[in-house]
Amino acid sequence: MSTDRDDVGVSTTRKTFELLETLADEDGLTITELTKRTTVTKSTIYRHLSTLVDLGYVVERDGAYFVGFRFLEISEQARNRRTGYTAAKRKVFELGQETDERAGFIVEEKYEGVYIHRYGSLSGTMIGKRRPLHSLAAGKAILSEWDDDAVAEFIDAVGLDPSTDNTITDPDELYAELEKTRERGYAVNNEEHMSGLRGVAVPVHTPDETLLGALSVFGPTSRFKDEYVHEELPHRLWDKAGEIKVTLAYS
Amino acid sequence: MSTDRDDVGVSTTRKTFELLETLADEDGLTITELTKRTTVTKSTIYRHLSTLVDLGYVVERDGAYFVGFRFLEISEQARNRRTGYTAAKRKVFELGQETDERAGFIVEEKYEGVYIHRYGSLSGTMIGKRRPLHSLAAGKAILSEWDDDAVAEFIDAVGLDPSTDNTITDPDELYAELEKTRERGYAVNNEEHMSGLRGVAVPVHTPDETLLGALSVFGPTSRFKDEYVHEELPHRLWDKAGEIKVTLAYS
């Protein structure tokens, strides 16, 4: 499908982002520390960082370099691209408060699930993180909105790697699971991403029925009994998804 | 103070971010639309975008290009650099809920105030935005923690541009205002950034008394009467700031 773009392109830009990513991984690195962690030369790093500091994307403090808040400006644009994303933020918080469990709003990008909003104990830390769609409740809620051809393309592109013993790795099993999800209107994650963790999710639509993403609540198996997972949570999630749609209709 | 870094640097990287910024401003541009909005050539844009798509920082849909959620990964690192930032998130939401007004957590970077967390009607849209320190309650709360020399450097670097008629533009007046802020322990914004908008803010410290940022609540003058601004809100904000410190002490 995609043309091979490895040769095409700007290697300088690749270098810049290599540096930025290592900086993001481990904040507060000095130039020499960066030389050890990358394949880039000292003077090159110096020049790249100078540019990035000048542009405001990197901040220097006491000789150590940090990724700056300039990135917030850009990422927030992406995060508010669709008003539905913003509406979902509040609903995630409400869900978290009401259930006292972790909640999230997930969107698909490049065949991965990306956390756009998150409520929970380690709140914040998950935002922006990418997870395989087939091992998440929210991911399955999203996949259940696609037709089989699209799902086949997804499987073809990224595969069905297992995260736990429960992860669905067989395509046919996934098709069946998605069909079940379509029928009942909510998706369940039964320790498929992390052992000890169950989750429930529903797809979220705009007023014109475009898929926006998925709302999910998840927590430990000890509290996520069958009745809670299959009765109370689906209704709660449907309500919130509906409220998002209504919010969008009147804005 | 800073060496002139205009000549030094990587112009290719500048070009990349020029494209990214125009993309962030106006999402979903095509290549030809980008040629009109920038000084960059069609084939060059094509090559840059190919690279960025390959790296995952830009997403292409139906021939239009969008900034991708990859940026969330980087910006969240910055946003969670200090655990206090994460702790502040919840407090901002609580403040917003309890007062039913807008609330925010602001941090200083490059002599500007950056919204790290935000609660309010248009929630989300302000995150990552940068504002002049001297025209915000939160900004003045932060400045009040600096000594006069540091404030002088700030004035020297960015000046005291007015946003409204009430903005403090005289250095001496600012010094006096900051002294008053220090004495009473909270800062007030009296339509200094936007007419019709008043705000209150307090500095937030870590357990070792390092300045973290500032918590603020703001809203229309109609609701922000003197007693509310000078009595109820300061106490509320002090409480939340204290809770952040306590959270940090036990983590």
Add this chain to the structure above:
DNA sequence: ATGAATGTTCCGGAGAATAAAACAAGTCCA
């Protein structure tokens, strides 16, 4: 089917990024 518009590829040349080495500025330790 024809033409316009946009995206993609190709190519030669200019210019910029690169790496190495020299230089400067601290820092540590004897």
Add this chain to the structure above:
DNA sequence: TGGACTTGTTTTATTCTCCGGAACATTCAT
């Protein structure tokens, strides 16, 4: 106090790659 070491900054020659123009491919509308 002084000298060896580390780290950051600057310089320079050379190579490499980024760039822009133009050709080519593709899509879309008429």
